[in-house]
Amino acid sequence: MEKSLKNLLDVHSMARPTMLAVLVGLVAGLGALVFYFAANFVEGYFLHHLAGYHPPEEGAKALAHLGETAIDSLHMDHRWFLFLIPVIGGLVSGFLVFKFAPETEGHGTDAVIDACHQKGGYIRGRVPLIKGIASVATIGTGGSAGREGPIAQIGAGFGSFLATRLGLSAADRRILLLAGMAGGIGATFRSPLGGALFAVEVLYRDPEFEHEGLVPCIISSIIAYSLFGAVTGWQPLLDTPRFRFDHPRELILYLGLGILCALLGKFYVQVFYRTRDFFRRLRMPTMLKPALGGLLLGLLAMVVPQVLGSGYGLVQAALYGKIALWVMVVVAVAKILATSLTISSGGSGGVFAPSLVIGAMLGGAFGAAAVHFFPSVVQDPRAYVLVGMAGFFAGVANTPVATLIMVSELTGNYGLLAPLMLVCVVPMIVLRRNTIYENQVPSRIDSPAHLGEFVIDVLEGLKVSDLKDQGRNPTFIPEDLSLHEILQRIATADGAYYPVVNDQGMMTGIFSINDIRRILHEEIPPGLVLARDIAVARVVKIQTSDTLSKVLQKLSGRGLEEIPVVDEEEPGKVLFMLSRRAVLSRYAAELEKYKGE
Numbered sequence: 001m002e003k004s005l006k007n008l009l010d011v012h013s014m015a016r017p018t019m020l021a022v023l024v025g026l027v028a029g030l031g032a033l034v035f036y037f038a039a040n041f042v043e044g045y046f047l048h049h050l051a052g053y054h055p056p057e058e059g060a061k062a063l064a065h066l067g068e069t070a071i072d073s074l075h076m077d078h079r080w081f082l083f084l085i086p087v088i089g090g091l092v093s094g095f096l097v098f099k100f101a102p103e104t105e106g107h108g109t110d111a112v113i114d115a116c117h118q119k120g121g122y123i124r125g126r127v128p129l130i131k132g133i134a135s136v137a138t139i140g141t142g143g144s145a146g147r148e149g150p151i152a153q154i155g156a157g158f159g160s161f162l163a164t165r166l167g168l169s170a171a172d173r174r175i176l177l178l179a180g181m182a183g184g185i186g187a188t189f190r191s192p193l194g195g196a197l198f199a200v201e202v203l204y205r206d207p208e209f210e211h212e213g214l215v216p217c218i219i220s221s222i223i224a225y226s227l228f229g230a231v232t233g234w235q236p237l238l239d240t241p242r243f244r245f246d247h248p249r250e251l252i253l254y255l256g257l258g259i260l261c262a263l264l265g266k267f268y269v270q271v272f273y274r275t276r277d278f279f280r281r282l283r284m285p286t287m288l289k290p291a292l293g294g295l296l297l298g299l300l301a302m303v304v305p306q307v308l309g310s311g312y313g314l315v316q317a318a319l320y321g322k323i324a325l326w327v328m329v330v331v332a333v334a335k336i337l338a339t340s341l342t343i344s345s346g347g348s349g350g351v352f353a354p355s356l357v358i359g360a361m362l363g364g365a366f367g368a369a370a371v372h373f374f375p376s377v378v379q380d381p382r383a384y385v386l387v388g389m390a391g392f393f394a395g396v397a398n399t400p401v402a403t404l405i406m407v408s409e410l411t412g413n414y415g416l417l418a419p420l421m422l423v424c425v426v427p428m429i430v431l432r433r434n435t436i437y438e439n440q441v442p443s444r445i446d447s448p449a450h451l452g453e454f455v456i457d458v459l460e461g462l463k464v465s466d467l468k469d470q471g472r473n474p475t476f477i478p479e480d481l482s483l484h485e486i487l488q489r490i491a492t493a494d495g496a497y498y499p500v501v502n503d504q505g506m507m508t509g510i511f512s513i514n515d516i517r518r519i520l521h522e523e524i525p526p527g528l529v530l531a532r533d534i535a536v537a538r539v540v541k542i543q544t545s546d547t548l549s550k551v552l553q554k555l556s557g558r559g560l561e562e563i564p565v566v567d568e569e570e571p572g573k574v575l576f577m578l579s580r581r582a583v584l585s586r587y588a589a590e591l592e593k594y595k596g597e
Contacts, residue, residue, distance in 0.1 A: 145349020363388015
């Protein structure tokens with residue numbers, strides 16, 4: 001009976017978070033659909049209809065259109081004013097972002113990470129709307145940005161809004177924020193598992209997961225993906241040949257690709273943030289800076305038009321070996337600059353899609369070169385495109401597990417899991433601290449959101465006896481000592497708390513400096529006031545066997561700076577005084593020791 005009642009309570013306790021995750025997933029899926037169709041509409045009008053710009057498309061249908069033609073030049077048909085189109089998106093985005101919601105500037109995933117760590121999961125209610133419109137303007141007019149950042153912030157914003165309206169705790173709000181991000185990404189990239197894992201992995205630079213949010217993220221991602229797929233179709237975003245891995249010696253080449261992904265990723269992050277610093281130093285209205293970034297992007301596109309838009313069509317072509325090696329090299333470098341001009345100037349968009357393009361071009365170029373020099377080792381040079389996509393983004397985002405799953409899901413190809421796993425972890429080993437998300441913290445212990453948990457965890461294993469050397473010898477005050485004599489005794493004493501003892505030396509009370517000040521302000525003859533009159537009889541005290549976590553709770557609960565440590569066999573016998581500063585100092589030392597391990 002007891003067991004069945006417990007099971008019933010467990011089911012009941014899971015019902016509410018499950019229902020909330022379902023609701024967040026529904027809204028995230030709807031948001032992904034609206035964003036998807038709005039961005040496609042704006043892009044179709046401005047780039048295709050107005051500017052006559054038609055980049056390669058992604059998916060199986062795009063291959064039939066591409067035929068046997070190989071992209072061996074940078075030439076693309078477009079109207080002469082193509083370079084002005086990104087300026088329009090920059091103007092709209094800059095006005096909306098800096099007028100109504102400055103936190104929507106840049107790639108939204110970083111803002112979600114910041115909200116999770118620093119703001120208790122709180123995102124203003126207007127953020128999803130402003131982020132969505134600004135990102136549609138940026139992406140639809142050719143900005144080199146992806147949909148991952150905007151939809152992450154849109155979904156996360158609703159999760160945060162729902163938790164706030166329901167009056168949930170900061171911990172629950174953070175979980176719904178992550179569930180919203182997972183739902184948006186899982187739907188947009190048709191990657192339900194990858195979206196869920198990305199949301200709980202992207203918060204940290206080290207290999208860590210926000211495990212509390214994993215189940216809600218999975219539920220939300222499934223719901224959002226199902227809704228999105230029911231409307232847009234179930235085919236993977238990219239079509240690939242049936243790659244397979246059965247030549248172990250080829251891992252040496254994949255290792256080399258992983259190192260190149262790390263090095264180019266470092267260059268990418270440096271260019272991205274140096275460009276941001278450049279725009280921040282410019283003396284011009286902030287809301288016009290995205291327009292300037294759009295103009296510079298447009299001028300770059302007159303030379304390398306392939307930098308405009310998401311670039312998935314180029315990845316699709318590369319996956320079937322339809323792009324010349326030198327073109328891939330040029331596009332990879334130009335895409336880094338284009339993404340920096342778009343997002344670092346204050347434009348609104350994500351870094352996932354551009355990173356995939358850069359990684360795909362790097363992988364494709366590496367594969368083409370490798371098959372030339374090592375024809376007997378390379379099984380299929382096109383496979384390096386897929387592996388390069390995953391390795392490059394995993395290196396700059398520090399999300400190896402989520403990235404290899406996402407890339408497998410968005411291509412529908414699971415035949416390269418072994419090389420994907422290798423190339424995704426190599427950049428994190430080679431350049432551990434490189435990240436495109438500057439609000440990532442190294443690990444859970446470095447997150448303000450989890451600070452309280454680790455204070456208790458660290459102090460739980462330490463006893464009061466461990467701090468005996470850091471304690472203060474008490475200044476005892478006899479019960480019958482007059483106020484005048486008390487003042488003489490404590491004038492040269494240390495500390496702010498003084499135990500009052502009887503003739504046997506046992507503590508009967510305690511007083512502080514503040515208690516003395518209070519008495520001095522009263523019109524009472526000093527000779528009539530004794531120590532027992534000043535002392536508080538109910539003393540908050542601890543024993544040497546108590547844990548430091550219990551000590552800190554008592555100190556914080558009563559607002560005390562010091563607490564007497566008494567003998568376990570004689571509770572009235574004070575051994576020493578322990579201060580809050582000593583406890584916190586020991587905690588800091590233990591924390592540094594933990595980090596060093």
